[in-house]
Amino acid sequence: MTQAEQACHDLLVRLAGRLPDELLWRLRDWLAAGGHIALGAMLPRELLRHRVGLTDEERELLVAAVAGWGASQRLLDAVLPAHAADEPDVTFRPGADGVDQAALSVLAVVRGHPGAVELRQGWRSGGRHEQRIVLVLGAERPWTLTGTLQRLLRVHGDRTPCVEVLPPHGEPPAYHQAAIIGSAQLWRSTAALVGTTTSWTGGG
């Protein structure tokens, strides 16, 4: 079950910028809340509905995640293939120097989460308004941390929280590379750099 959740989390991380924010945060929330049946029914449908193509590696993640959660095999087969992941045309900026209440709350949670190494925050532009992007490098059970941070951000008024919990190693997707470059570091744990068991499996 953990592998399926990890695969689903990795897939949902890769879908950042390719699915609408208002949908993606819910999928991640359902994953964090254990809504596997909901994910098995909804994730393939939403991929088809938004015509999101998956690479072979992403398709493997999808099958590994939701095949055991009651997903329809017909829907899984119908998901569009893609040679490479789409690179969303968005830009990131670090934002103001000050840290608001939401960032402080996120920092308080991330510091106490096992395996968390670094916390960054940036602002994505390209839509109607700028969207806060929270980046966490390294965390155990990243999907639970994602759900927690999302709900926390929603309480602070972020209607579509974007929390990207990445493994501390490996090459992140292009979207997250740009987000890391265009973000500001809020916190970094030097002591936790060693011992992180989760590694980035994707090549971007």
Place this chain on the structure above:
Amino acid sequence: MENETAPDATHQLLLALAGRVDDDLLAWARELVAVGEHAHAAELLTASLVTDRAVLPEPVRAGLADAARAAHTGLDAAATLPPARPEDGTAHRFEPGPAADAVSAALLALPVRQLQGCRVLLTRRVTPAGSAPGPLPHPVVLVEVEVRTCPTDVLAYQLAVALDRAGVRASVEVLIAGATVPAYHAEALRNAHPIRSFEIGDSFLAAADTPVAPAPPAVENAQAAAIADSRVPTRAANPELAEPRRRKRFQQVAGSAQPAAATSASNEQLPNTRRRSPARAQTDDSLTTHMPNLAELIAATEDGTGQTAATEVPAAPHRATRIPTVRSSAAEAPVAAASVPADSLGRDDRPLAPPRRPAGPLNAHPALPSPSPRLRRCGPVPADRPPLPITESTVVQPAASARFDAIEPARRDQEPLPAPEHGRWPASAHARTPTFTPLAELQTDPFGITGVAQAAEPGVAPPVPAEDICSHRLPTEKERPPTRPVGRRAARHRSAGETEEIPRTVDHPEDAPPASGAVAPDEAARPTTEAEGVPETAAEPSDPSLRPESLARMLLARLQGELLEGRRLRVSRRAGIADGSAPNRSGGRKSVVPRPRGNPPDSAD
């Protein structure tokens, strides 16, 4: 959810789920329902509630399971949701909040049309909703609709979008006034304060005229009441009201029989219709049956006049004033610049204009506006198109001829071929003879048409039949008084009596006849003979005594002229190489066309 009862069932389900899911998900579901994606809405709601393991009362649980099943979501809500549990009230708490804040201002700034027939209240929920709630307190806008003018979910979606665009985050719950509401909404209504209220029938016109300015709610209600008193119930208030209203109006137009007394009486009924109670407003369709004059009242109000439809209906007097208006504007157009200013005579024939007007748009030939064919046929003579002398002469000119001048080109445009004009030439010529007589009395060429005007010597109506000899060419020019270049050709065949009294102001030397009455013919014969053989008919009666106005003599003169012309043409063609003074036609043809090689000129004649 896709069947006939889907909207009501979905609306009731969304109302029942208020407070059980987060407000954003509920708003999203309403948006999906508003745009017809019921299945997607059911998927999201079911997935969220199943994930949250929400405990629902039996009716809500059953409704959700039915919706999920109908939408083929793949989620078995009945099996995955926790068992139902009855509820006693709601766990949510509300408080009215401040009387004036950003949400109130945004609500007051909404278009009145959106809130027509609605009562808007605002409250704030102080308890979280759903598993991922937003910040608290959360504003909840309650809209009570008296009559369902549009789907409630659509209205909720539209208002939510409007508030979102205004930068306000709030939930919108649309309720049917008088209907049973869930405990969540009942609690919200108990702790809400009104923002604005509009009765059915008011405010549609107010929305167009007076933007609603943000104001304290109490003041706004007073304004709304004032607007409601000053407005007439409109079609938008109740769409069912519109159709009988139109029917009434058309019936009046057909019959034009609504007495003024009835309209004034219906005017007096107007305040009563506006001040009807909400309960009465719900029966607007019966209102029209009990108030037969209401439709015409509203129709008159729509027209923006304060008059009733019966006062506008009389068709005959209205047209009598309206059509001349159109004609006068048309007379100012360049095409009809030659027409006489509207006078009493001309007004009789004004109805001729309507058949002429659609000829333009209905004409299948795109290159046939009225002036174009004439210019093409008569050659490039642009100077004759703006006939300035015409406007000067039209002061005294009869309107009939002027109208003929204005109307005839359009007919000619539609009939570019001269054949039908030949056929009708004699009759039209006789018919126009009286109209040309005043022109001849003026002894001017008001149209700049030398040929036609020349024929209009005061007492000489006969010239018209006299030209029957050459009716193959003349009738067309005679039929078109405005075409000056054509008139020049016609002058070649004029008798001396016709041409001598016309003061020729034409710049063409061939067409300029001597204006000196009886002495002229001798002198006029020379230049015309020199120029070309055309005016030789005028030169034939060399003796002034031989210039009577009788028809026989003119015929004889014309025959002789034809003989001379034929002789001269033959000679000129033979010697045309060296004839530098040859007229345009013969000289031009001679100089340009080497056709005689294969077609000898003599045999060609």
